[in-house]
Amino acid sequence: MIDKTKTLFEKLWEAHIVREARVEPTLLYIDLHLIHEVTSPQAFDGIRQTGRTVRRPDLTFGTVDHNVPTTDRSLPIADEIAAIQVETLRRNCKEFGIQLFDINSPEQGIVHVIGPELGLTRPGMTIVCGDSHTSTHGAFGALAFGIGTSEVEHVLATQCLPQNKPRTMKVETHGSLPEGVTAKDLALGIIAKIGTDGATGHVIEYAGDAVRALSMEGRMTLCNMSIEAGARAGMIAPDETTFAYLKGRRFAPAGETWDEAVRQWQTLKSDEDAVFDRVVEIDASRLEPFVTWGTSPGMVVPVTSYVPDPSDARNASDREAAERALQYMALTPRMNIQDISIDRAFIGSCTNARLEDLRAAARVVKGYRINASVSAMVVPGSQDVKKAAEREGLDRIFHEAGFEWREAGCSMCLGMNADILQPGERCASTSNRNFEGRQGRGGRTHLVSPMMAAAAAIKGHFTDVRKWEFK
Amino acid sequence: MKRFHKHTGLVAPLDRANVDTDQIIPKQFLKRIERTGFGEFLFYDWRYLPDGRLNPSFVLNQPRYQGTSILVADKNFGCGSSREHAPWALGEFGFRVIIAPSFADIFANNCFKNGMLPIALPAAQVAQIMDRAQREEGYQLTVDLERQTVEDANGLSILFVVSEFQRYCLLEGLDDIGLTLRHEDAIRAYERRSAQS
Numbered sequence: 001m002i003d004k005t006k007t008l009f010e011k012l013w014e015a016h017i018v019r020e021a022r023v024e025p026t027l028l029y030i031d032l033h034l035i036h037e038v039t040s041p042q043a044f045d046g047i048r049q050t051g052r053t054v055r056r057p058d059l060t061f062g063t064v065d066h067n068v069p070t071t072d073r074s075l076p077i078a079d080e081i082a083a084i085q086v087e088t089l090r091r092n093c094k095e096f097g098i099q100l101f102d103i104n105s106p107e108q109g110i111v112h113v114i115g116p117e118l119g120l121t122r123p124g125m126t127i128v129c130g131d132s133h134t135s136t137h138g139a140f141g142a143l144a145f146g147i148g149t150s151e152v153e154h155v156l157a158t159q160c161l162p163q164n165k166p167r168t169m170k171v172e173t174h175g176s177l178p179e180g181v182t183a184k185d186l187a188l189g190i191i192a193k194i195g196t197d198g199a200t201g202h203v204i205e206y207a208g209d210a211v212r213a214l215s216m217e218g219r220m221t222l223c224n225m226s227i228e229a230g231a232r233a234g235m236i237a238p239d240e241t242t243f244a245y246l247k248g249r250r251f252a253p254a255g256e257t258w259d260e261a262v263r264q265w266q267t268l269k270s271d272e273d274a275v276f277d278r279v280v281e282i283d284a285s286r287l288e289p290f291v292t293w294g295t296s297p298g299m300v301v302p303v304t305s306y307v308p309d310p311s312d313a314r315n316a317s318d319r320e321a322a323e324r325a326l327q328y329m330a331l332t333p334r335m336n337i338q339d340i341s342i343d344r345a346f347i348g349s350c351t352n353a354r355l356e357d358l359r360a361a362a363r364v365v366k367g368y369r370i371n372a373s374v375s376a377m378v379v380p381g382s383q384d385v386k387k388a389a390e391r392e393g394l395d396r397i398f399h400e401a402g403f404e405w406r407e408a409g410c411s412m413c414l415g416m417n418a419d420i421l422q423p424g425e426r427c428a429s430t431s432n433r434n435f436e437g438r439q440g441r442g443g444r445t446h447l448v449s450p451m452m453a454a455a456a457a458i459k460g461h462f463t464d465v466r467k468w469e470f471k
Numbered sequence: 472m473k474r475f476h477k478h479t480g481l482v483a484p485l486d487r488a489n490v491d492t493d494q495i496i497p498k499q500f501l502k503r504i505e506r507t508g509f510g511e512f513l514f515y516d517w518r519y520l521p522d523g524r525l526n527p528s529f530v531l532n533q534p535r536y537q538g539t540s541i542l543v544a545d546k547n548f549g550c551g552s553s554r555e556h557a558p559w560a561l562g563e564f565g566f567r568v569i570i571a572p573s574f575a576d577i578f579a580n581n582c583f584k585n586g587m588l589p590i591a592l593p594a595a596q597v598a599q600i601m602d603r604a605q606r607e608e609g610y611q612l613t614v615d616l617e618r619q620t621v622e623d624a625n626g627l628s629i630l631f632v633v634s635e636f637q638r639y640c641l642l643e644g645l646d647d648i649g650l651t652l653r654h655e656d657a658i659r660a661y662e663r664r665s666a667q668s
Contacts, residue, residue, distance in 0.1 A: 018661045023635050024650075041504035042506045067502060150555060196547060435551060
């Protein structure tokens, strides 16, 4: 008898089953648990209150990213409540023997940037974190998903999670991305097609030529945005690009163990005839740079297009949502996207703050100055990204153009620290959510790629980066 | 965990799709290290005007919805961030049940962990409940988890689906970490197997 063919997801799922029962969810083993200051304190409290302990501190790693200031790190954190959260994580990690990449550590950074950077994230793993963008780590062929604080407590106490098996979705790309069209645009293009709840209950596997051609940074951007399509997780089968990225990283296997690991990782792919619950096809060669116009990532159009007219909506619910979004965003129907002026530009976040992202933005910025009416900042995803960028002189290019160059953290992606938009300010942002108030109450967010954000900062309005004159 | 058997309460209609967790509890209120203290900040940007006064036009501020414990909303409720502060805020405000055509996965999970019941119903039925809650002052629903029904006093009776295990945990108020820890032998066996491979 021939074995049933399996998807990559099914292989990872089956390899991590601790226990299966008829009615109860499957108990899955978790290989890596990442924690940060905002969603962990209540979980540690629960552990203490119940007299439990952390089962595998050796598989648990912490950093501070969500609320930390991106300004001078030699100063104490001015926000007292934020300081308490950071101090609480410090105390919890110490009490339970968990390695912490603290605020002044050279490894500090956004949790989804440093996991891969340190080689903690590896193919075939199950990875969780109390943050929805944990889907990022799926770029390495891992099953990685965001969890709530009760589940953080569950993993701390048991290193396991009871889970109902998600369905599978394949996003099959055809052709290759044109010049100036990036992984971010691919992600937005997919959301434009399937909607922000299009993948709810599913784990997406991204496949096809355009995905294979992406660097690890691009793959992380793509998997990062899976949650914005509602997916439980996103993943990409590992290949030579993956192995080359991981080789020599601090926590990656070395020597003979490395060769053995690669042999094992090479088996991590969907069988040729594997059946997915749903397949979505995308012609990557026809994608353009995207700009969101509304208050949900699905409200997105190509840069050459215009703000949609709510009266063209398919149903009453979509029409009301579009009307409300246009009112919040202060935009009028049928306005050209390239006529939208911006006040701020933010290059950062777990979606787009890796070295490749900063290089792409710097290439656009080089030799230009930002528009007089725009203020702009670059927040590297990690201290390591920051140092690497400085070695290449990217910081000088940004400085000379008028950008601020900050310390690593989540920053204005969610505005938990001092980096927020003022009411009514309009921002070209490389982050992942354009929700009302996400970057600051009354702030208006347009999601774009790093190149598009850089170009908008210089022009003062959105512009088609495919026509950019590089200097 | 708080048990859930049967609940009767006033229904508040929030006629919006894609209500995200940033709206439910904005980030500036995520800095607390306790599980409590979030209720007053629920839907902050909608409930309060920029000057801090209550926004009288927001549904939860209207006198007729005071004391509400059942929220009905449009599709994809709870999308976005994984913050469990969202169900904490909803629960502290007084909600025990949320009804919508669909929920974001992490949010729905977080609700169950906090004794709150997210009920997904077909869009037409949600629209019907939304309509009644908007028209009839004092409109109430009774949600019975044992029988898996949503009913009103005017003959509306809808069966809903919930996973057997989540239903059992809510009915019994079970601590699911305790349940997992009962399988210590299986966890150890898994760890031994993976250490060898």
